Each structure stands twice: as structure tokens, then as C-alpha cells.
Amino acid sequence: MKLVVAIVRTEKLNDVLEALFRAEVRGLTITPARGHGGETEQVETYRGTTIKMELSQKVRLEIGVSDHFVEPTVEAIMSAARTGEVGDGKIFVLPVERVYRIRTGERDEAAVTPVA
Amino acid sequence: MKLVVAIVRTEKLNDVLEALFRAEVRGLTITPARGHGGETEQVETYRGTTIKMELSQKVRLEIGVSDHFVEPTVEAIMSAARTGEVGDGKIFVLPVERVYRIRTGERDEAAVTPVA
């Protein structure tokens, strides 16, 4: 099993969710995040103070998948999240040793397969 | 060492914290998250617009543990976070290559053992 961690643009989240659905990926967890990469920085001004915003709003997705689902998952994200502009984000694939489904106690493959 | 990543129901967080304490697990980090799984979707209505909420509020825990602590940690979370209803969440156990305690610079096992 793997854990696919993807950082994408906030405004692309719904497209990514839809693409994942099409790829038959079901479970996932997201967290709001802020990222720094090659994006242009925003300048903000508060009264006399000028501020450079080095971090821009992103969404972080975390998807536990069985091995043969890594490829479709990555592809779904790649195609749905891409705009071609700097700031599209990154995908990391991490090895996972064990997975548990809390509700049933099922382990590993079983834990990431949907119950009928 | 391992990193135990668990996604649990928000309302179960305090029970999980208590169970982890009983299991003598000490350090942990949590982030608010939103998850999609088998949960029923909420429908919301804003004036003329109907909206389906595909993500529900969860909490993500991240716990760095030494190897022999993986089992008790997982068990503590499993028992405390379970309601038996869809949406209880998942646990992922990831391999960790190195751990550092920033305060002292201690590494690995030492970094996840509490200082007396």
C-alpha cells in the first residue's frame, strides 16, 4: 500500500475530487495548507507597513491506496490539477507498512477496499 | 521508528487522547481535516442553490513512535475511536528513517523517549 500526498491549488480541488471519482478512488482526507514554491509573491499593505506573502493557499490531499491504484490516482490528480502555470503543486508517493480501518479493524488491502 | 497517521471523528478526539495517555503515548500532533469515505453526504441549501457536502470534518493525528510502541498506539486509537458507524476513519503506519528532537538535537529512539 502507498500513501499518495498531493499539494494542489485550492480552486482545483473540486476538479481533482471529480477526477479521483472517475478513477474510482474513494477514500481521501484533505487539509488546508499554505505553500511556497515558484509562485509570484503577493504584496500586501497595512497602513504604513508593506508585507510580502511568501506562502499561497493550497490544499493537501492524502490518499491511502493499494499498490495497483497508485498509477491511476497519480494520473487523475496530474491531469485535473494542472493549469500549466507555476504553482500547480507536487505529488509524493510514500510507502505504507500497515493500514487499518477503524470501524471494522480490517487491515491492509482490506482496509482500503470499500465494503459492499 | 514509525509515524502513525490516524484520521478520526472530531467528536472522538478527546477519547482518543485519553486512550493514548493510558497507553503511555505522549507526543503527538493533530491537524483539522476533512475526509471523504463512505459517510452519508450532507445536503445544504443556500437560497436557491442546493449543495452536497462530500467532505466531513475529521481530525488527523500524527504520532512518531519507536517500533515496539506501534501496536499499543494503534490499539489505543482503534478502540477509542470506534463507533461502528461508517466514517470512523483509518490508520496508516509509515516507516520513518530519522527523528530529531529540535530542543536537544537528540536523534531517533532518544528523540521519541521522554526526558526525565
Place this chain on the structure above:
Amino acid sequence: MKLVVAIVRTEKLNDVLEALFRAEVRGLTITPARGHGGETEQVETYRGTTIKMELSQKVRLEIGVSDHFVEPTVEAIMSAARTGEVGDGKIFVLPVERVYRIRTGERDEAAVTPVA
């Protein structure tokens, strides 16, 4: 490639960002988090109710780096985030199997090397 995950004090974030820049580390993603460790707990009072805050505000950094960059990254964080007081945080180094840059589809090393 590795994923360096660091939990640091919120008020140290800007120092850490600066140190990472000096270490020529460029891309990173942060999420607000709350942590429990050896920190003193805060007591709060709301009318007749007394509450112990077991979690304190932290920031979680996630930095994908190629192998030879792990050391400088960890060192930059360690030195910039340290205050010597309990609560400075932890760094975890996780193995990564694959990395993709969403914008270009580049993989692995290429994906974490900045485009000229």
C-alpha cells in the same frame, strides 16, 4: 528522495523559512497544527468551568528534498527553530518513492529541482 516533516513553534516559523532559504531549500508546504508534548498546559476558565488546554499551537512543515539535501534541511530547521525550552518540536524524515511536479509531469529528482 525524502519528505522532511517538521513540527515547530508558530512564532519560529519565519525564522525557519529564512534559514531554509539560506540553505537553498525552496519548495515547502505548511499546515497549522496543534501538538502535545512536554509543554506546560494552559488553564482556561469560562464562567464556572475550568479547562486544561493540552494542545498548543504549532506549525507543521513538509518539505520534499533529494537525498543529499536532507542534512542541510534538517540542520537549518534545527538551528532556526530551537529555543531550548520544552516545546521546540520534532523532525521526521520519511522515505519517498516517487515525486511528481504537477505542472510539467516531471518525476523524482527533476520534480524537486527548480526550473531555471
Place this chain on the structure above:
Amino acid sequence: MSEGHIAWMLVSTALVLLMTPALGFFYGGLVRAKNALNTLMMSFAALGFVGLGWALLGYSLAFTTGTPLIGGFSHALLRGVGLEAQGEIPQILFMAFQGTFAIITAALISGAIVERMRFGSYLAFLALWGLLIYAPVAHWVWGGGWLADLGALDFAGGTVVHVNAGVAALAAALAVKQRRDYGRQAILPHHIPFTLLGAALLWLGWFGFNGGSALAANASASLAFVNTMLAPMATLVAWMALDVLRTGKSTAVGMATAIVVGLVAITPAAGFVAPISAVILGGLAAVPSYYALLWRARTRLDDSLDVFAAHGVGGISGALLTGVFAQQSWNGVADGLLFGNPQQLVVQAIAVLAVMAYSGIGSFLILKLVGLVATLRVTPATESIGLDVSEHGEEAYGSGEGAILVPSSDLLAAGSAVAPAPRSLQASGGDA
């Protein structure tokens, strides 16, 4: 009728109406984010359900001469309520001013039952309470009823409004029972600035509440107004002192609470006591409410936002202290204990007890009645998700993350192109 009196009573009525939304913010800030809208709506709904009930029936029950216990139906549906003078203002304005009191009184009760009551049952309770409890009690004291005859002093509603609502809240907390998490989990206020905003706007509105209760822009109004400014100042200082003595810290929720307690306590006394007495009364009134609140938190009684400690206890303190500090040289009506008339204190106590008994029993019965017809509480699952999503299908602070637009099935031709094809992340069985 003169334009000056009308001007002041127009303003007062507007200010008292504002108190109900203000209360919504006071209460709404104290609950958890997942119940913020439900709590706010409990107040806002009173504007409709109690306000309309008052205009159509309650006013008549309260302010027409019927028996010493309740008025009649002669002004029902606003019949005969016109532009003719009622004291210094048109009767229609008098009706409206009194209506704003009915609304806020009923809304006050909601603080005892937040985060768990079904909204439909709450609305039924609200509407009935305004007619069956508030209107008669208002009649007793202000509509020529038996407490008026007895000589009970209640300038702006210490008994009619605050003791009444405070005891009803107690009954409601008992009838609806405690929240699942109560006493088991820490339940934190999600937005204390809203509570402070509510307190500030309540104070503003209370100038109309007490100052307007003179029903004219005269010396009595000025006295009531100034006392409404001075008493809460003293309560604020006293409360902060109590807080610091107990925990070493003063708190924002404490400041907001203190302001309300001070306002409650001065309400029955506002036009009857000297300004320096108002200062003393305000300071004294902090003590019983402060300790009632501490005590309550240690019991199983989930009067969630402490309506009884603030309004019930504060109202009782105020009503009794009115019997102590009243001064005929300021009010032209009656003296209190300190000025040689101990009898007044007895009358005040009778009024308080009568309202406590009637409101406590009556409110409990209404809830039991509603409970026979409908369910009083949401399900445990709903309680843990929060009432905003479950009862109202809304989130107070929506981010839109993971929210999917559902296209209307009967889409207009013009609109069809813009709506996405219906889909659902989980319609199909695939998984990873």
C-alpha cells in the same frame, strides 16, 4: 402627545427591538461553531413568532382590562389600536414598544436549551410561551393586574422580564435535559468577540428598555437612563474583582456577563432609585449571580448559557434591592427599606415568588405539552454533527471545500449549459 415624547419612544422601541438580535450574538458566541446559526436563529425567530403573536393577541391579553389575572380580547388582531393617545404617545406605538419586551423575554429562555433542541419544537414553545406566560405576567404588573394593585415596583421589567425568563429557562433546562457532552467534554465558546458585541448592543438597547419605560422623555426617563449607565459599570468592576480574587485573572466572558447582570439588576429599580444607589446596587448585584454561576457549573443542571444565574438571580437581586433603595424624593412614588418603608421589600418578594411559581410551572408544562406532540430533542448523532447542518442545512462559516453544486432537475433551458453533469464521488463502487 408631543413630538419630543414621540421621538424618544420611537427611538426606544427601535433600541429594544435591536436587543433580540444582540442577544443572538451574545448567545451565539458562547456556543460551539457547529451550533452558531441555530443559536442565532433562536433569537431571530422570536422576532417573528413572538412579535406576531403579541400584535395579534398578546397585547390584548396583557393590556386590556379583564380580570386581575389576565386581560381580554378587545384588542385582538389590533382592533381599536390606533393613533389615539395612550399616555404621551399614540397607542399603536405603545403596543409596539411593549411588543419588543415580549420578544426579548421569550428569546432569553433559549440560552438554557441551546445545542440540542429541535427547532420546530422550539418555535412552538416560543409562540405559546409569549401568549400563555408572558402576556399574563405583563398584565399582573403593568396591565392593571393584581401585582400592580399590590404596589409592586417594577420599573422596566425586573420581574416581568428577567425573573420570568430566568425561571422559565430553569424549567426548560430541566424539561429538555442536558446536552450529551455536558459535564463530559470541555465545551468552549467559539467566538467571544460576538459575545462582547452582543453585550455592547444589549447595553445600547437597554437604554431604550429602561429609559423608554418612563413612556416619555422627561426627568424619570433621564433618571432611569443614567442609572442604566451607572449600575453596570459598578457590576463590571465588582465582577472583575471577584474574578481576580478567585483565579487571578479577569475574563472577557466575565465582562460581558457582568454587563448583562448589572443591566438586569437595575431594570426594576431604574426610575426609582438615586444614581448613587444605582452604583451600589450594581456592585452588590454582582455577587449572587457570580456565585450562582459557579455553583450551577458544578451541577447536572445544563442551563447552558446560565440564563437563570444572570437573569433569574440578577432579576431577583434587582427586584429586592428596588425594595431597599427606592426613594420617593427621586421617584415620587414610593420609598424602600432604607428610606423607612420595609413593607415595600415584602411586596417585592411576593411579586418575585408569584412570577417564579407561575413561570416555572407554566413553562415546564408547555414544554411537556410540546413534547407530547413532537420530539423536544434532536438525535444524539445530530447533536454531535451540530444543529446548523442538521436542522438548517447550513454552515455558519462555509469554506466551500468539497461542496458540490447540485443542478436543479427542472433546469430552465437557459441555465442547462452552465450546470455540471450530476455526479457523486461515491456513486460508483470503485475504490483504491
Place this chain on the structure above:
Amino acid sequence: MSEGHIAWMLVSTALVLLMTPALGFFYGGLVRAKNALNTLMMSFAALGFVGLGWALLGYSLAFTTGTPLIGGFSHALLRGVGLEAQGEIPQILFMAFQGTFAIITAALISGAIVERMRFGSYLAFLALWGLLIYAPVAHWVWGGGWLADLGALDFAGGTVVHVNAGVAALAAALAVKQRRDYGRQAILPHHIPFTLLGAALLWLGWFGFNGGSALAANASASLAFVNTMLAPMATLVAWMALDVLRTGKSTAVGMATAIVVGLVAITPAAGFVAPISAVILGGLAAVPSYYALLWRARTRLDDSLDVFAAHGVGGISGALLTGVFAQQSWNGVADGLLFGNPQQLVVQAIAVLAVMAYSGIGSFLILKLVGLVATLRVTPATESIGLDVSEHGEEAYGSGEGAILVPSSDLLAAGSAVAPAPRSLQASGGDA
């Protein structure tokens, strides 16, 4: 002039001025967090750009006798606007009171074009609209123009303010076009408590709006005031019933909307109908606006915050129902259909249609004109980042995470020591 009348009109003017910020919060809560400030500023800017325009020119165009279509320049730059009586109050106060109406009317339009319009172009539109559309229409009805001659009844601006702004909003939504995400993504309100706060403060302000339109503290003001209290109560109850019938749930946004719709509908009728008629009118007016709003959401028409459904449709309902319920025994002016004067309804319809035509076409042309000189919309990239950061360089709810202070290059000697050396995370080419 008497002090009572002056007192009431001072208060009324202050209350109506407050409505514009209140509107900012009503609207600001309904948009996404990334556009919260921009939306708030659209209202606040009207205080400056429309308010000043009114004082310097608009007042003269509206309230001096010129032609039946528009006034003249004799009061331009406030010439001849002094402390002499205009009715019961000094003319200068009359000018200010009327100015607050111009401001809120123009600000109302912004709801149709939030989250996408360039701020500079919006300001230009705002200033022009106040002079070219609002001032003439105000002249027609209140400044002795042709609709006044015709006998159109508009107590406080159902036609001049609400129909006018509602139709202008429609034109603006058409001219500026829909948001990129509209109909494709779920766009959720980011802060519904602000919308409720806005609704509460709007109601408060509306007492000045309608009650103050009597221009004195008299029976007429009292009637208008009380009707302004009763009608929205009925709309609130009716709206909640419609909500429950359709979806099984009542909503907070619905309650806020209902309050505004009720207030809009009673505006033209406030001083002309009996209180019991106000209740009925308020309840009836819920229906057309409720369905207009549902219908609008299914079209491509991105009148984003439904200004037309609330103010346009609500204003039309109110103007026509004024022609139905007006009652000479209450207002001393004219009867409506129900009281034997069907003619009044025809006059009301003419007034509505005239304003719709003029405002619709005129507003559209002004936007086209502004569009010739400047760009109306922000770029798609800006739209997705949000207008707060891109148009104003600010975030509504800043956390400071990742924010780096930029030292001023021309730092004063005294300050130089405290500023960090300039640096940027990405200035150098290194990477990991």
C-alpha cells in the same frame, strides 16, 4: 421647527447612514472569504463617493424645482442650503437625511456584481449612478416631479430606492456578466452571522428610513414605524413556512433575506396602511421574492446576491400592494383598491414601470460607458485568487503565516536598526 421633530430627524438620519455599513455586512457575509473586504468596501465606498456627489450636486438635481423630469443647479455645492426651515427641520438636515437614501440605494446595486468587478470601475459607476439615475428618480417622486403630480404613493422609497436599485442590479449583472465559477462550483457564504448582523442593523436603520420619512415626530411617523416593525415579522414567518414546505428546513440566510424583503415591501406603504394591513402585506410579499430567488438561481443570470429578487421584486410587490391597502382613514392622503380606489393601483404600476425602464436602461448604459474607458472585470486569475488580495492588497482574516516584513528603502536613521535585512525565500536559485 421644534426640538422634538429635530431630535427625531437627527436620529433617523444617523440610523439610515448606518444602513450602508450594515448592508456591507449583509453582503459581505454572503460572499467567499477571499472577497469579503472587497464586498464590504463596495458599500463603504458609497458613503464617500455617492455621499459627496449628493451634497455637491445630487441634492440640487433632486430637490430644486426644475422641470418635471429633473431639478436644477441652484443648490449645487450646498449654496443656499442652510439652517432655515424645510418643513419641520433645518434644510441642511433635510439634505443630509435625503443623502443617506442616495448612498444606500447606490450601494444596494453592488450585490449583483460582487467577486468580479474592478474596484476603480465600480467607483466610477457608483458616482455616476448617484447623479444620473438616483437624483432624477428622486426628483420625479419626492422633488415635485411628474410622478408626484400623478399621485404615486411612495412613503419612503419603494420605487425610488428599491425598484430603482433592483432593476439597476439586474442591468449590472447583465453588463458585468457572470462569475467564472458561477453555476460550475458551489459558492458558499463565508460568514452567515455577518449576514444576520447586517439584517439586524438594517432593520434598526430602517426605522429611521421609514419612520423618518414622515419628516417629523408625529402620528404618521409612529404609524410608519410600527408598520416597519410588523411587516418583516410576518414576512419572516411566511418565509420560514415556505422554506420548511420546500426543503423541510428553515435557514438562517432565509431569515436574513426575509427580514430584508419584508422591510423593502413595507417601505412604500409604511405611512399609508393600517398596521393589520402591514401584517398581511408583509406575509404576502414573501411569496414573489421567494420564488423569484429560486428561479434566478436556475438561470445564467448571476445577480449574485439576488438584489433583484429581494429589492426589485420586493419593491414592486410593495409598491403595488400600497395601491391595494392604502387607507385614507389612516394616512389622510389616499385610499387604495381595497378601500374603493382602484385607480391608485394603476398609478402605482405606472410609477414602477417608469422607474424600471429608466433605471434599467440608464444603468446599463452607464456601465457600458465605464466599460469603454476602463475594464469592468478583473482577470480570471485575479478572480480565482480573490479580490481582497488582488484589488486591495489585504486579507480579511490575516494570520501572518509566511508574511515577511518589507523594510522601507528610505528608512529613517532611527528605524534602521529594527528592520531585518531584505531577503526573499526565492531570490536565489538553490533548491532541494
Place this chain on the structure above:
Amino acid sequence: MSEGHIAWMLVSTALVLLMTPALGFFYGGLVRAKNALNTLMMSFAALGFVGLGWALLGYSLAFTTGTPLIGGFSHALLRGVGLEAQGEIPQILFMAFQGTFAIITAALISGAIVERMRFGSYLAFLALWGLLIYAPVAHWVWGGGWLADLGALDFAGGTVVHVNAGVAALAAALAVKQRRDYGRQAILPHHIPFTLLGAALLWLGWFGFNGGSALAANASASLAFVNTMLAPMATLVAWMALDVLRTGKSTAVGMATAIVVGLVAITPAAGFVAPISAVILGGLAAVPSYYALLWRARTRLDDSLDVFAAHGVGGISGALLTGVFAQQSWNGVADGLLFGNPQQLVVQAIAVLAVMAYSGIGSFLILKLVGLVATLRVTPATESIGLDVSEHGEEAYGSGEGAILVPSSDLLAAGSAVAPAPRSLQASGGDA
């Protein structure tokens, strides 16, 4: 005394009281979330500590005839302050109206020392300042003191309130010193909508502040009122222009600031200048404050929320421009420079300088004195955690995550069953 005058002064007093919470929101929005409550409480506390001090002593010091420098004790503890007329209203109401000025003036200073001052020390400073600085200065100008004799014009407190508070803020920033992060980290406002809300409510309240300073509902009140509406409109437009010229963008914080600056500047002039002069004055006043604010941010002077730039500089501009634009044909009192009386400008300058000297030195000394007895600042660790948790044991926006309920040790029998067994995540030594 007439009911019209009383009505207006009741309203004015209520409105000015509202300004202090409004200021809390204006300031509270500008600080970081971790200090939001502390900042709000700095304003709310003034309601208790300055308000009570005023009633018990300050009023007597300011408004009894003593020496040209300070009044006496004859009205201490509200002795002899009753319902008899003081001008057009009961003296007790006059006392209350003036009290609201003392409160807001002291609260204004807090903006200079947010996010670092110990709350206890702040309270001590607040109480002393109200008596030792505010009361004498009020006496000089309004209580028959030496500046009144000199003929200084200060309609509603440009000098007494704004210059006074602005200079005290400067002194406080110097005495309390800068925040640890100041000039090293970007410190962002955490909630700009609150700042806009504060600005809106301040404007509302200011109508009572300036309009009420006529102490009657007459032509003078109307003039002051209308000028209070016009001047900030002009400041708003001018400020936005300055913002756009400098950075290409107008800002929300800028708009909120501009409104306050315009209100400050018109305060001394409100009842003395023609409306068209108010427009010009408002526009002109934007400039010095705008640049003062830019300049301040480049220095080590951590007047954190720019009280001096807004109130000090704005107050000076206003006081001097009053000496320029005053027009006897409007005010019946005196002409300014433009109308042939250059002497007035000199008198205005003397008043400003006198208040600056007294307030600057006095405020600094009070803080040094408080610093001798107690600590002025929180510890660096506390400063980085934030003052809400450390000084008040509360969070403004609590989520309840990781919050554990602590059962009371002396739990009542009834309550014991519901409380969880005491436990702590870290009581035991185990680890993972």
C-alpha cells in the same frame, strides 16, 4: 428643559457610550488573534474603571467652579447632581453625557500599547488617567477653565478628547516600549471586518458625540450633525486617492482609518463651520494623518494602532482648521482666519500646545508611577503566546480541540456522576 431636548440628549448619550465598544472592535480587528480579547477588554474596561471614576469624582473635578486649572469636590460622589436643569436637560443627564466622553478618551490610548501591557497595570493607568489628565483638561475648555476664558473653540472635543488622547498614546508607547516582534516580523490585522464594523459604529456614535455637544436639539445640533456626516465622506475620498496614488490600491484598513480621521478632524469644528467648509476640512485633514502614519511605521515608535497619527495629528489639524474655517454667520460665536479673525488661529494653537504638554508629560509620569508599583509589561514568553490565554485564560475563537474539562474538587454530590475522572495526558511518564 423640554422633552425634545431631553430626547435628543438621551439618544446622544447612548450613542457616545456605544463608541467605546465600537473602538474595541476597531482596535481588536487590527491586532493578532492571540490578543483579540485583551484588546477588546482594554476598551470595555474603560466603561467600568473610567466611568465609575467619572461619576464618583471626575465630574466634580471637571465641572464645578474651582480654579481656572481644576474644579472642586462639591459634586464628588454625585452629591447635588440631580434632576434640576443644567441648560436644557437634567444635570444628571449632563453628567452622564460628559462621562461617556471621559470613557472613550481614555480607551483611545489603549491602541498605542496593545499586545504587551499587563492588564492590571493598564487598569491602574486607565483609572488614574481619567481623573488626573482628562478631568482637568475638560475643566480648562468646558468647565469654565483658562482655555474657555481665552476663547478657544472646541465644539465637541478636538483638543480635550483627541489631541489629549493622541499625545497620551505617544507617551504611553514611549513608556511601555515596543513589542518584541515590532519591526522584525510582519504583524497582520486578524479581522479587518471588525475594524470596519468598529468604524461604522464609531461614526454612528459620533453623531451623538458632535451633535449632542450642542446639548440641545436645535439648529446648532443640526449643523454639527451634518458636518459630522460630510467631513468623513471627504476624508474617505481623499484617503483613497492618496492610497491609490502611492500603491495603486485602495485598502479597507485605509477606509476605516479615513473615516476615523475625518470624524476626529471635524470634532472641534462641527458646530462652528459651514457645511461646505466641513467638506473641505475633511479632505484637507486626510493629508497630515496619512503621512504621519507612513512616517511612524518607519520609526522605532510602536504606537501600535497609530493613535497619535489618527487622533493626535487629526485632532491638531481639526483644532487649527477650526481657527481657519469658523464662521460667525453659522455659529453665532466667532470667525476664523478665513473670515477675518486670524487671532482665533493663535488661540487654537495655544490650546493645542497646552494640552499636548500637559497630557504628554502627565501621561508619561502616571505610567512611570504605575511602573514603580507594578510591572508594565508581560514577559516575552507571554507576549509570544498572546495575552488572551496568559492574561485572561481565554481564547477568542476556541475550537475545543484538546481541551480537557477539569472537574471541581469540591463537586456537589449531584454533579459528581457526570464529571470525568481527573486525568492528564502527561501525568504519567510513559512515551512512545
